[in-house]
Amino acid sequence: MDLVAVFPMYNVSPELADAWRELAREVGERVAVRGQRIKLDIASTEPTQLDAIWRRPDLLLSQTCGYPLTHGLAEHVHVVGVPIFDAPGCHEYFYSSAIVVRRTDRASALDDYRGKIVAYNDDSSHSGMNALRHAVAPLARGGRFFSQSVRTGSHLDSLRAVSGNRADIASIDCVTLAFAGDYMPDLIGSVRVLALTRAAPALPFIASRSVERDMLSRLAPAVGDVIAARPLLAERLRLKGLAMPPDNAFQAILEREDEARRAGYPNLA
Known part of the structure; x- marks a missing residue:
């Protein structure tokens, strides 16, 4: 089955959309197994379309807001991790x-x-x-x-x-x-x-609950590896790392x- 990686939340410019697409491509290469193809996409940011994307059973990796996560989305996805951003107003995750x-x-x-x-x-x-x-x-x-x-x-x-x-x-x-x-x-x-x-907590990276367990286990390390191996890409995306917060972290919302x-x-x- 083809899998989809979608990073729609911070595409404020075409250049930034390309950078997120590059991150998705590299993560896909790190988690793919032989004979499996990772289809990449950057979707529209219309909220009605986003909800459908986040609930796709073939969703390998995406990013969502914490509000929909706490209002019904959590039962459809796994939280892969929460990005640590380098931006004023951010600290840790x-x-x-x-x-x-x-x-x-x-x-x-x-x-x-x-x-x-x-x-x-x-x-x-x-x-x-x-x-x-x-x-x-x-x-x-x-x-x-x-x-x-x-x-x-x-x-x-x-x-x-x-x-x-x-x-x-x-x-x-x-x-x-x-x-x-x-x-x-x-x-x-x-x-x-x-x-x-x-x-x-910042906007979490998510994957469908349909993603196989062994592939799911490789996602967070793959994201961390890309951030560490591609410092210029990480800088463009303002990414410092990936954290795994406690299960109740989003209760704050x-x-x-x-x-x-x-x-x-x-x-x-």
Whole structure:
């Protein structure tokens, strides 16, 4: 059976997509057995398509957000490991969201954005929605804080919404923000980081539960080997290594959701 390797989460530019494809190709070469062909792909980042990709029985390796992982995806996949990223807002295998506003805004605190317009990428995103909802919950009144919430479909479009004055504030995965700084400096130059959200485990690498056990056991070492053997590729991908967190590590994402709900703020509003 052909297997698929898909790295869709951080493709902020064609050059970066090529780098992820190169990582996938090298991992595939290290885990393939004789007579087996690894088919590589970089998929669209539309959330509806991503969920179908992550649940494919022939998925050798991909990367997902922790929010869908904790909301039904975990029963379909194995967590191969959690990348250790070299980006501001990351430490060990944890990452934060950067709450960004326009560089020209004078506000200095999250509470100053009461009644403003928030942009967020998707309802199934921890970094773009859940982490910000948790940060805002103590400030909300009657279940509301913002005057309007705008779903943009991607972190880059959330950044563009803030930069283009269509929104006032957004929560951006700090790794995405770092990659955007690498490839889109003009866009990043128009915003600034107001605050960072509480850290959570970074976006895990996953494989289908249908992947054979012996191949699954070779995946994490293969990823680590590529990172160590290809330092320039690892640098482009901001990868320092791969960690295997405790089984309950992603429970932190559910705890942030529960805390916001208990505070009377179930939706980003």
